[in-house]
Amino acid sequence: MNGTRQNPASFIGILGAFLIVAGLVYAMNYYTRPPPLNQARVVERKKVLAEIRAENEKALNNYEVADPGKGIVRLKIERAMELIIDEYKNPMAARTNLVARAERAGAPAPKPPEPPNKFE
DSSP: OOOOOOOHHHHHHHHHHHHHHHHHHHHHHHHTOOOOOOHHHHHHHHHHHHHHHHHHHHHHHSOEEEETTTTEEEOOHHHHHHHHHHHTTSHHHHHHHHHHHHHHHHSOOOOOOOOOOTTO
16 A cells, blocks of 8 residues: 655656746746836826826817717717706607717718719
8 A cells, every 4th residue: 555655856847847937927027127217208208198188178178070971069068968967857858869869970971972984
């Protein structure tokens, strides 16, 4: 009745495999680390963030025609909320209007007219 005895070579092989994987993980972390941020990069990122926030503020607080062909406009956020509150006083009508607007907004644009035939 010989018990199962582990071979020391298998233990060393498993330990070696774990050490190789740990070494690869360390190497990947070392070689893929992004460069440290310098002051110029910090200023550039702040400038881009300020531009994005200004565009978002403009989109939220100004009227604009988003797609004149489909009749889609952008409203001020306060006005849009007022319209939604008024519209949802009758939920069934609001839902049908919403579905109709979504279908109209998602409809493909009409194809451009074909050029005239040069033989006519």
